[in-house]
Ligand code: NAD
């Protein structure tokens with residue numbers, strides 16, 4: 001049995017991770033400041049004797065005793081990370097320093113939930129880990145993109161300077177149950193709009209692409225990365241390489257929900273990436289990881305979850 005710290009454990013991905021690690025007979029310390037996360041996501045875990053919840057902001061030091069750290073704390077939806085951009089950078093950078101300091105004192109492995117946003121609006125397509133990205137340092141997405149890039153830098157400096165056992169995954173758009181229905185991300189927006197019979201808001205012409213990964217696949221890859229051989233740092237892309245336009249996503253959601261919603265076109269947000277698709281050969285070779293759940297099946301699970309949230 002390991003004692004595992006999950007920061008951002010009450011969020012969308014964090015809650016699934018806590019549940020999986022708990023089911024695998026570990027002791028979980030879930031740390032969250034509830035900025036975008038919710039007690040509802042972890043309510044069913046609170047009764048377990050191996051689950052502990054701590055309200056804490058990781059921009060402040062944290063002194064606890066654990067065996068592994070998964071660092072997920074950070075708002076992930078553009079709406080939320082741009083609401084208080086200074087706090088977003090603080091969470092990514094100061095939060096990483098504190099969690100790395102903790103890992104260094106305890107001499108334990110630490111995994112960073114990085115993002116495909118480190119590639120910015122990519123000029124190389126699809127994206128391999130070796131691509132260095134195209135990020136606007138002064139745009140509205142920079143608080144998140146540059147914060148996450150700096151966190152990767154810190155992880156590698158602690159690795160080189162302090163010989164820390166670091167693991168970095170770059171997560172591509174992931175969706176599923178426990179996403180906040182009001183989160184503002186595309187999958188939750190489209191499903192909620194379709195279920196409520198409201199207009200579906202396409203930003204721009206809807207021809208921009210994303211590659212959507214179902215949450216169980218993502219969490220599987222994350223845990224495999226944490227338990228990979230010591231010295232294997234990544235970064236590793238974790239995502240589903242099947243690419244869709246936002247128009248295709250909207251059409252699929254309308255079909256699966258049987259909704260009568262109409263498409264409406266809104267302004268494309270500044271610096272919105274035009275395309276995104278991971279190359280996942282490193283994850284396949286090093287982690288024997290492949291996504292299993294296709295978009296149709298994953299969307300059905302997500303729709304079921306959101307339906308319950310409307311009732
Ligand atoms: P989320 O917003 O649902 O979860 C983030 C959690 O972190 C929330 O519970 C929030 O309250 C908590 N948090 C935020 N700031 C904090 C702070 N300073 N101290 C403590 N807790 C804090 O988002 P998510 O989709 O679950 O994303 C989790 C992680 O994965 C994030 O680091 C995100 O950048 C990364 N990621 C997610 C995706 C995706 O598609 N879901 C893609 C790329 C990267």
Ligand code: UDP
Nearest residue numbers: 061062063064097098099100101102104105
């Ligand atoms: N830190 C922490 N918990 C610990 C150890 C360190 O939160 O168990 C914080 C510490 O407060 C510091 C940061 O992590 O701000 C970086 O620690 P490190 O030891 O790397 O740097 P230093 O303390 O020398 O600045």
Ligand code: UDP
Nearest residue numbers: 078184185186187189201202203208246272
């Ligand atoms: N998007 C959209 N309608 C919405 C929300 C988002 O067309 O209601 C688009 C957005 O402009 C982007 C894509 O969907 O091109 C994915 O957006 P999301 O906020 O989910 O994540 P991102 O990958 O941009 O961080």
